[in-house]
Amino acid sequence: MALSCGIIGLPTVGKTTLFNLLTKAGLETSGFMTGKTSTHTQLAQIPDERIDYLAQMYKPKKTTYATLEVTDVPGLVRGASQGMGSGNEFLAAVQEVDALIHVVRAFNNDNVLHVEGSINLLRDLETVNLELLFADLQLIEKRITRINQGKKKTKEHQLELSALEKLQVAFEEEKPLSQIELTDDEKQSLKHIRFLTEKPMILVVNVDEAQLTDKDYPQRQAVLDYAQEKGLPLLEVCLQAEVEIEELGPEDRAMFLEDLGIEEPGIKRIARTVYERLGLISFLTAGEDEVRAWTITKGLTAKQAAGKIHSDIERGFIRAETVSFNDLVQCGSMAKVKEKGLARLEGKDYIVQDGDIFNFRFNV
Structure with a gap:
């Protein structure tokens, strides 16, 4: 079963917008507290520049990114643990996921009502965390x-x-x-x-464009301290700007990112951070038929990784032809990697490293 994460938070903080950005689901979003009680679950691709690079090199018939199951959880209110609001649906949904993305609102927008009547990040963080507790x-x-x-x-x-x-x-x-x-x-x-x-969690502060470029919003330092004290990764993202970024072509996108003072879309950082928080890594396979990222947990051996492709490959495992992605980039081609003696043959007990490119030798 695929590992999964749930997007949680109060109503109208941007949860469904984030869900749409991760999954391309196109669900309706609303600035009003509609009392939505249904959950939605869909697969999200994990952006990976290594796959982009290999796809450019091999021009494969098929390109496959790692995926993660994402659930848009109904908005939580005070008393959710007692069944208030969508509390029962909320609790049922979060029981099933492996990790949580907690979205909290910093953005100013008079057209988007706040369930508590005002924006207060520390209060909102505590509301959700107390309901979980x-x-x-x-x-x-x-x-x-x-x-x-x-x-x-x-x-x-x-x-x-x-x-x-x-x-x-x-x-x-x-x-x-x-x-x-x-x-x-x-x-x-x-x-x-x-x-x-106990579930791994990351915090996403949903800011507006001015707050993103100024790198400031009310209670920012207190929220950063809170995240550090709890040991939680914190990402500041303007989800409304991310929606606009998705609609732009490559050149306009680069200009918009520069105007915002960021190097890459925040949605990429969120996806990667969740992946890392779950203790996941990817090994890669590459050829003319397919370039693919395979998701495994950290610490698996080469033989166990082979089983992720097919049980026959694990059963008949002989060796793993292994190239580090970074070595490939530095050399520019597989031929150069081999010429420099950087291609390796690894045995069944080799611990897979993130970004290893494998060609498994096996016999059944």
Whole structure:
């Protein structure tokens, strides 16, 4: 199953705009709090300049980028963990995803109403994070009740109960999971529970063009400090400008980016950051038929990576002809790479590096 991320935040902060930019879904967006309760899920391509480069070199019949499943989650309001607003739909959706993109609004626009009546980034961040924490607290309370009502309590149940009660006390004090000390055994006993506050998260501050070029908006330093304290990647992006960038040709796009004072569209940075936050890397295959990025988790061996293409290749793995993408760029061609002795034959236990270009030798 593909790894996935959910876009969360209060209503009218730009979640659906971001979803459309990532997936090209074309969903309707609104500046009004419409009470939308449905979720939408679609695959998003991960922009990759290495694939662009290889496609230029090989002129393949097909070019395939890495993908990530993205879900546009209904807007959250205070009390969502108790089922308020679209709370039940929100919680059901975020339970299913592997990572979260939390969009918070900084942009000024009188035509786009704010659910709280004013823009306050720290307040909005805390509103969403507290609802996630309260949802986890409910999960803990239900699990404690289930264990206590069980007819048979094993050693494992006692260990889990001890860990859950620790979490319950901490969550009631609004402490995040990362600040709670658990033994290795206690952590193991909770492995089967998917806490919302444990999911990898990135913050996207949706700014307007003036804020983007000035690199300033109310509470900016406080928000940067908040992200650093929580260990969260933070990206400042003008999603409305990103919509306009998508509609421009290459030359106009380059000029617009220069006017905004940025080197590349923010949407590319968001996609890459989510990919990295999930601990994913890509290995590449290239030829006249297809240039392709293959998604794997960091730490896989060459043999395991081969299995991502086909189980037969993993089963009959002999060697992986390996070229580093950076070596290819420096040399300019595969022929030059081989001439300089930079092409390698790697065995089954070789740990795949991001950007490795593979040609697998196998026999079945």
